[in-house]
Amino acid sequence: MTIDVTIYHNPDCGTSRNTLAMIRNAGIEPTVIEYLKTPPARDQLVWMIADADLTVREAIREKGTPYAELGLDDPALSDDQLLDAMLKDPILINRPFVITPLGTRLARPSEAVLDILPDTHQGPFAKEDGEQVLDAEGKRIV
Numbered sequence: 162m163t164i165d166v167t168i169y170h171n172p173d174c175g176t177s178r179n180t181l182a183m184i185r186n187a188g189i190e191p192t193v194i195e196y197l198k199t200p201p202a203r204d205q206l207v208w209m210i211a212d213a214d215l216t217v218r219e220a221i222r223e224k225g226t227p228y229a230e231l232g233l234d235d236p237a238l239s240d241d242q243l244l245d246a247m248l249k250d251p252i253l254i255n256r257p258f259v260i261t262p263l264g265t266r267l268a269r270p271s272e273a274v275l276d277i278l279p280d281t282h283q284g285p286f287a288k289e290d291g292e293q294v295l296d297a298e299g300k301r302i303v
Contacts, residue, residue: 164189164261164279165192165262166261167191167194167259168181168193168257168260169194169196169201169254169257170193170194170257171257172195174256175289175290176257176268177256177268177271179271179288179289180257180259180274182286183271183272183282183294184259184274184278186282186283186284186286186295186299187279187282187283189278189281191259196254196258200248200251203244206247206248209258209260209265212260213258213264213267218240220254220255221233221243221246221253221254221255222252222254222255222256227250227252228253233246233253255267255269256269259274259277261278263276263278264276264277265277271288271294272294272301275301282295282299283299284297284298284299285297
């Protein structure tokens with residue numbers, strides 16, 4: 162299927178790997194942007210966060226990042242200050258963001274990507290940890 166899908170991916174992240182595999186299971190080869198090597202431009206990051214219906218604070222990754230050391234938990238920080246930190250140190254951008262014609266999602270958990278993919282899944286799908294997400298017909302397991 163030809164559909165324009167972009168994933169802001171971190172190959173070291175299991176959630177990101179599962180999300181990428183689910184996109185491919187739908188018969189789609191996405192544009193993969195390793196955002197730690199090629200971070201989004203500020204306006205693109207602002208747009209992705211807004212289109213995913215998130216706040217800037219909801220789009221920040223805390224685990225495994227310098228979030229606490231940088232004092233980013235300070236509620237007095239503005240969105241601009243938080244965005245500055247995310248762009249300076251892209252590990253602070255939560256992952257994976259996926260953009261499709263059906264919308265933008267921060268795919269956490271990874272199956273959130275299913276909300277913005279066409280129903281073209283090719284058979285069953287299980288995450289790396291064995292959790293079954295799609296049945297033999299490619300339908301979402303609730």
